Amino acid sequence: MNIVTLAINLGIAAGIIALLYVAYLMYVIFRTSYPRDRAAEIHEYIREAALAFMRSQYTVVTTVFMAITLLLLISGAINRNSLMLNTGLAYFLGALSSAAVSIIGMYTAILTNVRVLSVLKEHNLKRALRIAFRGGSVTGFLVGGVGVLGISLLLKLFGAESASSIEELRAAVTPVLGYAFGASTVALFARVGGGIYTKAADVGSDLVGKVEVGIPEDDPRNPGVIADNVGDNVGDCAGMGADLFESYVESIVAAMSIATFIATEAFNLVAYPLVFATVALLTSIAAVQFVEFSPLREPSRTLTLTSIVGLTLVAVVTYIVGILLGFHHLQGLWVAALSGLIAGGIIGFTSDYFTSPSYKPVKIVAAFSRAGPALTILSGFSMGFYSTFIPTLSIALATLTAYYVGHTTIAGLGLAGVLGGIYSVALAGVGMLAVTSIVVSADAYGPIVDNAAGLAEQAGYPEEVRELADKLDSAGNTMKSISKGYAIGSAALTALALLFTYVSNLKPYLGEVEITTLFSLSRPDVLAGLVIGAAVPALFTAVVVDAVTAAAFVLVEEIRRQFRERPGILEWKEKPDYARAVNIVTRYAIKRLLVPGIIALATPILVGSFLGLRALGGALLGATASGLLLGLFQGNVGNTWDNAKKHIEAGAFGGKGSEAHKAAVIGDTVGDPLKDAAGPSINILIKLMAISSTVFIPFIIAIRTALGLPLL
């Protein structure tokens, strides 16, 4: 059995094991009974509204991905090009996989939250933590399991096992890029649509409820409250799942694709990323059992420790398995992957430092809030910008380390050094994303306990139960900050790997041109592309924030109208019209879904066709660099404001109702669309631009030829 076949079989086995684990988790969760009270009633509203939104959203998404599938298949059929036909097929399956991961994951999360509540009613905090984490693990291990299984099956289907030359291997690996592209397309719409929905509902409800009328968050008198709860699920849960599923798949496929251009070691190098990811996936299943047996009382510490345990185990086990499987001479690659894994950890903990109420930054922002909302915003602004530096630096250093280690390892074998180096950078991405399942498990835990706390509030549960729920919830917030940083960091590293994939995949079209010196900064097209590319995440942010603001504004008017026309609502005498609020937000989020999608998909084609393939390379890099910056900034600044508000609510600087608190609430509202809509959408934007550029290379070349423009 050759090494690629071994990796594929390992991948299939690990994928099936992970899915079995998911099935087991779902069985355990659904077996738990839940209270048939007011909470269940509200829960039913949320479930229905979330499904309704997903239906509308996936109508749009399906149209788009079917159109792209057709484009790929028809071009393949016309040109009798089996590579393109395979790519089209893989694309279709990638889109379906991503949709399945995010829909099943979200649906499970919704079914879990009400069950967490029933356990909390028994005052069993530890069991509640376990069940909530299991709910999150469903998404987490769907990501890993479906990802590894999908890639392995496609490789088998496209004949990677029987490949006997590097060309045959490449022919089997290249179309798998389509799988990643499919996942990326669905992720974009899931993130953007979910992000607009969740934040429009959140901001709109808060502006009238908390700020104007002065009722608490999650108060059932607020007509926007159901929309807000739905938002947590469709935004945080489905969005994050799709986002990291994409990064996960892409990082593996990117490394494999580059490997097919490295002459003699190609088979080993194609196998390694899959083996690494597979081993890490199985190790992760073991690592999360820590939550089941953790002796710690504090939920947030249990979750943090689980991540650290997972990270360490993965590092150790991948090393050992690498040796056992005969990658002795390539252990430098393990170091490359490790550099990514460590960078991921640093990024996560930096985000935590800048956004947790335990450290200085949040306290400073809370303190400045005493001088009014302007200083809340400004001090948050500077913290947000400070928070970008360490993560950026660690990505830069991981890139450098991986490159030089890989360069040396592979050059030591007498192979092309530069390609070996860029292959290793892609491996750093694989390393960073190896713990994806753990991170997603802990992240998806967030919306589950958030909703549980909301349900407890709305159903009028006793004070003690609500306090326990809040405790679970605050642990969720820490993990959310960490995973947000991790998501953008890994997206940036994945985008860099994809940039290299793009560069490598130009090789067959350019013949003798030395691709590694092609993209010189002294070339005006590279430069122009870079400057334009850097501006795209800014434009994208503008469009998404604009959509949230507009939708929130309409919701504000609707909520105000309900309070005005039916004054009984505030006196608990009348029930608000939740459905209307839900419909408004759904309609707006769907309506504003297309423009960001078009920007992401059209930019690479336009830049490539009119400014050339060199300019496109520049644009991808520009978008990645500025996207990393804006993504980190927006994710962190939003969490800093959020926690500054919570810090004040916990009693600092006058506590609830003080001037400082009012200012902090405004900061929190400003941060909401940045951290949960625009910021995370940038992750997808930079990856989608890079993967679609690679897949569209033949199309761009055809357009340039038709326009009479030179190839480059």
Add this chain to the structure above:
Amino acid sequence: MNIVTLAINLGIAAGIIALLYVAYLMYVIFRTSYPRDRAAEIHEYIREAALAFMRSQYTVVTTVFMAITLLLLISGAINRNSLMLNTGLAYFLGALSSAAVSIIGMYTAILTNVRVLSVLKEHNLKRALRIAFRGGSVTGFLVGGVGVLGISLLLKLFGAESASSIEELRAAVTPVLGYAFGASTVALFARVGGGIYTKAADVGSDLVGKVEVGIPEDDPRNPGVIADNVGDNVGDCAGMGADLFESYVESIVAAMSIATFIATEAFNLVAYPLVFATVALLTSIAAVQFVEFSPLREPSRTLTLTSIVGLTLVAVVTYIVGILLGFHHLQGLWVAALSGLIAGGIIGFTSDYFTSPSYKPVKIVAAFSRAGPALTILSGFSMGFYSTFIPTLSIALATLTAYYVGHTTIAGLGLAGVLGGIYSVALAGVGMLAVTSIVVSADAYGPIVDNAAGLAEQAGYPEEVRELADKLDSAGNTMKSISKGYAIGSAALTALALLFTYVSNLKPYLGEVEITTLFSLSRPDVLAGLVIGAAVPALFTAVVVDAVTAAAFVLVEEIRRQFRERPGILEWKEKPDYARAVNIVTRYAIKRLLVPGIIALATPILVGSFLGLRALGGALLGATASGLLLGLFQGNVGNTWDNAKKHIEAGAFGGKGSEAHKAAVIGDTVGDPLKDAAGPSINILIKLMAISSTVFIPFIIAIRTALGLPLL
């Protein structure tokens, strides 16, 4: 007489003419009498406080630039390297020139504002506009005059006239880069220090005065009012002068320096940028006379038209003079310069569109303010990001156009195509900056009329006079938005030109290495440098905003203390302690001056020494791309909020005192440090990083050699 000698003589003559024009303007201004009333008294406070701040500021600045001068001179002496000695000398003169331009310009502005008031007292709006514009023109033509004269004299001094080979020419031109570096060092401190000062004073005064106590802006009861007035001068006036002086000098020197690497046409190509700038300067003197004779009643239209007239005249006259002087075969260069000139126009007018109350963006932000400050901030945020796209695109297209035109023109002469192309990109910078004197004249007009309006308010002038002053002031605001966009756009183009200068100047050290393919995006060091470079403007923004927030917070406490301890102030019975407020702001601004300075100066040396000269090239590009984005965003978003507030104050959405107005005031306060402190400081940051990298090449190489690292 050879062409370089001709250009130098032309430059000296034009420089002297411009300075004579400045002397004439000053004579006319100072001849105008001013009222010896309460306004004169307040004016005296402002003058003194401004001078006190400048003294403190220049104590720090002088220490820094003397240290760098010594470093250059001592290294030159030790190595018996005349190039380095000349660079040190030029550096010193560049720093002095910049200091002279900004100090004289600001001082004249202060002496002008009180005189504008005396003319307004006679209800003569047109004459008041003329005198205010003359005050601005002093700074404007000091920039052009000193710039052209300084460069020309240094070229003469370093023997450019007698150069007979390209090597001799290069030896004369290269040290002039030091002149630009000196200007850059002073500009950094002028911009950052002035920016922190002006915004801390503004935000601090507004937070207590307008927001808490509810007294109008410029109310003499506010203890921070004098500090606020001083700020307009030390920030807007001195800062902008130093900023554009730097860009102006650098764009010319960058093009000249690249030209010295282009074999046979070097002499013509060295001469051309100086000739172009000289002709544009003289044409500008003619163009601004339009203000003197303008038939238009509306001040803002007169100023806009003057800019358009100037732009057109410069385009036409430079073409004709180019032909007359024998640059027939090089008229492609004129097209390259023109592309920059046009891009500058587009950037200015895009800024105007996004920030003027006459267009949709400002109206939208004002409308959203009805739903509270959070939506003011968010809608402004998206407008700010939208506003970056067109300017970025026009810079990218100007770069491409210039490159291809230059490439063709110079390749047509059988010369190195790539160097010809990058030379032309530098020329686009020269073209954009050719109208600097006009832009600065119109911009420096702003603080003059702003202060005049403030004095009218504080001295209790009659309603009609104050209305006329406000009319003048609002014209100043339009010009301020335009010139802010122009400043960052030209800074980005200058930084790109300097990046090329850096690349060209590596040539002598690298021998046979092909510099144009050196900076490939597939290299990890270039990539790591780029990612790190992109993060620097974000870090810089954080530090500056942080400084403003901290200083404003201290001022808030001081103003609150004065109101609390001396209640008579608010009842007009007691005089506030202006001096204490001034001292606090001065102390804070100076204290926070060094960290941003260190970031700007140390980054290139650290990246170059430890990650290498390739990484440094990447870092410069990354910083330029992200700096352009963040600079445009911050400049525009601040003006959008400012004008949304003014739009509401003019009666929209409930007018003054409405909820929308309160929200808009918060937006304005948030925008203040972004638009006037952090945003403009980024202009200098990206240029300073690029010019210091070029000048420090030999130092970085020495450090790398000492550390045993390879050259690249």
